[in-house]
Amino acid sequence: MSGPQIARRALLGTALAAPFAHPSLAQATDPYVIGTLFPMSGPNAEYGTLFTNGAALAIEHARADNMLRRPMRIQAEDTQALPQQGVIGMTKLVNVDKAHYVLVGFTAVSKAVAPVADRAKTIAVNGGAVGPDLSGLSPYFWNVIPLAHLETQAFIPFLMGRNLKRIALVYVDDPLGDAILGLLRTELPKAGGELVGSFSVPRTAQQFGPVAARVRQSRPDAVYIASFGAQQAQIIKGMRDNGIRVPLVGYSALSIPTVTAMPEAEGVIFTSQKFDYTGGSEVTRRFATDFKAKYGSDPGTYNANYYNAVRLFALLAKELEAEGAEVNGENLRRTLLRVREFDLVGGKATFDDKGDMSAEIQVNEIRGGRVVPIA
């Protein structure tokens, strides 16, 4: 065999082997891929931006602190809050982008991507949807937000203390609304209150005059709103325009700018995970200060939740790097179940066997377009 032939074969062999050699070389230097499956267009795009801003700040902080040996980068996929787009995006993130960790929002998208996460053993983390049916979807599906029933449970003593005992519920007839309805039905009487009316509204409804009339007839002390997104703003406006003057109350979905900025939302009271941005932990204060500096506004609940989701990844990956273990779904889950408690924005957060987070709940009021903690 002549020299040139050997050289040609060696060159050919090297060329063929190159694609396989590249990944092992790349693993040491390439960033950790944080996939995001958020609505970045369509009527829910506002949420996608809120979620992404929180995640992006967490990456900046991790880089500034040299928490990890490899950088992190966001790979965004637009779901339009639709399950089908979510599955397409998740499959791309898992198989093409080789995402190490995926952030998701919205109940239907979460439920659709959970089986893909399960099969691929890739961690998917929800920080936006609060339906109790999101618990236990898969060992690889975690919730970094207290689910709605926990918020409502913590809210009842506050309502009784304010003498808001007769509660009317306006709710979307979905698992979240059903869970809140069930909880108010059973827990309000135990605390000395009463559910004086429950009014189911379709998710697509935009006019609430007739509902407001029925709510008024029930003579409540407060109206609990269990909806989400822009519909909440329409419900609040519908109630106020139709003469409902009693306090409007709800859960953390009310913390979006669409709601807080509207004049009719003045005085709306809602629960959220506890975030003491002035007197809280160092992590909490730093998040609040840097968020305001970067985005020019106070952070909201969703900003904090997705900051926490990425910070959780950084903390877990740091542990794995120290162990010399590969950063993958199985090892991330193993480490989560070993460590359990993490220092996140808002304070200490604890995760149970299902990957659901529990944290302290606070009560907020919208005053002058801002969210002010009141209890």
Place this chain on the structure above:
Amino acid sequence: MIAYAANLATIVAIFAILAATLNFIVGYAGIFSVAHAVFFGLGAYAGAQVALLLIPDPLLACLAGAVVAGGLSLCLALPALRVRGEYFVAASMGLQMMAVTLFSEAKPLTGGIGGLVNIPRPTLFGVEVSVLPLALVALALILLATALLQRGAFGRTLQALRDAESAAEALGKNVAAAKTLAMAFACAGAGIGGALFALHLSFVNVESFTMDQSVLVMAMVIIGGTGTLWGPLVGAIILLSLPSGLAFIPFIPPTEVGAVQQIVYGLAMTLLMIFRPAGLVGDLSKGRATA
């Protein structure tokens, strides 16, 4: 990458089934339904319930989807027998809106807005199978059936109804039977697509069966070429792979990714309709404004 391409191909095949069956009533029979997602949904819920309650056999799920959707196609056939054109569009919109409400409220059957979760993966003779080959076979069979029906007496009757219903009736064509059968065939096909969709996603809820989905399928038919055999397939490929292809553009900031994709997507669709008004596979001489 192969898994991603296979997933995308599965969704394209399922939507091609939907587009091909809608094309059968829109393109050949002139029945402009904007309620095709209803029958897609009926098939999905039927297929999902078979898999959840009995066995995850894809053939049984498809059969159930076809029977339920085909059987309930009378809901659409009845208004189609009484009204035409824009009046029928309004009637089908009403059906679509009513069905979304029913899907949201019939919790024992549909799981309500929360949907049906943990639908098992399809198995044939005890072996887990991918939905892709099943969807491709179903699509091929539907296209074959469409081609055969189109060339036969039934297809000519439908085209006669589309072009001049009164004239066709005067010549002795049974308008009611032809429309009802066409609707049953198209809706049964959509039901098969729905059953495959449920098995592929392992989750279904009402958000996949809204008016937006019906409009998307209609857009696939129009962009591909109404009344052509291959047009709906081309339309499904274009409308589903274009956004997926745009997702690979690397320099778009994460918060702008959706807006940029939607702008490029909308622009491409507009240009396509300007330069190919009869659709990509349609007759070039049709569809242009002549005034």
